[in-house]
Amino acid sequence: MSDGRILVIIPTYDEAENLPRVVPRVLEQSDAIDVLIVDDASPDGTGKLADAMAAENPRVHVLHREGKQGLGGAYLAGFRYGLERGYDILFEMDADFSHPPEALPTLIALLDDADVVIGSRYVDGRVTVVNWPMTRLLVSYFGSIYARVITGMPVRDGTGGFNGWRRGVLEKVDLDRVQSNGYAFQIELKYRAWRAGFKLVESPILFTERDTGESKMSKRIVREAVWRVWWLRIQDLFGRL
Numbered sequence: 001m002s003d004g005r006i007l008v009i010i011p012t013y014d015e016a017e018n019l020p021r022v023v024p025r026v027l028e029q030s031d032a033i034d035v036l037i038v039d040d041a042s043p044d045g046t047g048k049l050a051d052a053m054a055a056e057n058p059r060v061h062v063l064h065r066e067g068k069q070g071l072g073g074a075y076l077a078g079f080r081y082g083l084e085r086g087y088d089i090l091f092e093m094d095a096d097f098s099h100p101p102e103a104l105p106t107l108i109a110l111l112d113d114a115d116v117v118i119g120s121r122y123v124d125g126r127v128t129v130v131n132w133p134m135t136r137l138l139v140s141y142f143g144s145i146y147a148r149v150i151t152g153m154p155v156r157d158g159t160g161g162f163n164g165w166r167r168g169v170l171e172k173v174d175l176d177r178v179q180s181n182g183y184a185f186q187i188e189l190k191y192r193a194w195r196a197g198f199k200l201v202e203s204p205i206l207f208t209e210r211d212t213g214e215s216k217m218s219k220r221i222v223r224e225a226v227w228r229v230w231w232l233r234i235q236d237l238f239g240r241l
Contacts, residue, residue, distance in 0.1 A: 004088025006033045006108060009078035013068055014044045015095040020053070025101040026093070027059055030108065036081055038063045038074040071161075072185030076178060079170050091164045092186075099162040103205045107164050115169050115198035116190065118155065119162030119205040131209035140183075143225055147187045150229045153194050156202055159183040159225065163190070169198050177241075183225035191232050195241060 008026050012019060023035050037054075039047040039062065047064055054060040063077055075092055082090045089111060093099045103119055110117045121129050122144060129137055140159055147158040163186070173192040180188040194200055235241045 004032065005086065006030065006089045006091065007036055007078075007082040007085075007087040008033055008091040008093050008104070009036045009038060009075060009082070010093055010095045011071055011074035011078070012037055012039045012042060012046045012050070012095050014042045014046060016042070016044045016046045016049050018095045018097065019046060019049055022095055022097060022101065023053060023060060026104065027057075029101055029104040033104070034059045034061060034087070036061045036063060036078050038065065038078050040065045040068045040074065070181035072178065072181035075185065076175050079165075079175055083167055083170060088167055089164055090167065090170060092161055094161060098207055098209060100205060100208070103162070103203070107162075107203055110201055110203055111164055111166060113199075114201040115166050116193050116200040117164040118157055118160055118190070118200060118202045120157040120160055120202035121205065121207045122156040123202040123204050126204065128204055129207045129209075132207075143183060147225070147229045151187070151191050151233055153187075153191050155190055155194070155200055158187045158190055161186055162205060162207075165193075166198075169193050169196075172196050172198070180228050181224065184228035187225065187229060188232055191236075192241065195236060 019037065026035055027033055037050040039050055041047060041064065050062045054062045063081060065074065065077065079090055089108065099119060107117045107119055121127065122141060127141065144156060144158045147153070148155060173189065173196055178188055190200060232241065
């Protein structure tokens with residue numbers, strides 16, 4: 001599986017400063033990796049920059065969406081793009097270097113014996129986060145505990161966004177039924193995969209706060225995660241997941 005075709009999906013909204021730096025770092029991790037940039041009509045010209053990068057490198061691809069439509073929808077569009085084009089492994093990854101590109105080879109190798117790999121900030125009782133404000137760290141850390149307690153899912157970093165999926169997982173979970181965005185999207189997709197019987201593994205990464213651009217985190221995203229885990233659990237109990 002680690003020898004298959006790999007697509008790293010990078011959603012963007014106003015990431016013109018980061019994109020030219022992160023894409024080459026991702027591509028140099030393996031000749032099997034392609035990058036898909038999913039841009040939500042960034043006002044700062046990220047989409048045009050992505051097109052220019054794609055014109056120069058056949059391993060870079062671009063999807064344009066009309067307006068800011070949310071992280072979950074961007075990844076769903078990227079998953080469908082990758083599945084339609086025969087990729088074997090599909091990764092979610094941020095554009096802002098919070099997810100270290102150098103971790104990709106390790107995460108990819110773990111998919112030889114697992115169906116989903118999670119680049120985890122909280123595995124083995126450790127918190128591997130650098131330069132985050134304490135309030136945001138607490139929201140993320142206890143949010144993952146909250147999701148684990150409510151859903152029963154044996155994952156330490158349920159809200160983490162640096163994840164790799166075998167194509168068979170994404171084909172099985174029925175992407176059309178996924179309804180969440182933000183933190184909740186990450187929880188929901190992992191939960192659906194786990195309940196479908198797939199093997200999820202976590203591997204520690206060093207998560208670093210972005211050094212350029214602005215965070216896309218909002219109170220609305222946090223509120224969605226709070227109630228969505230209950231929705232998932234209840235839907236599952238009644239066989240409607």
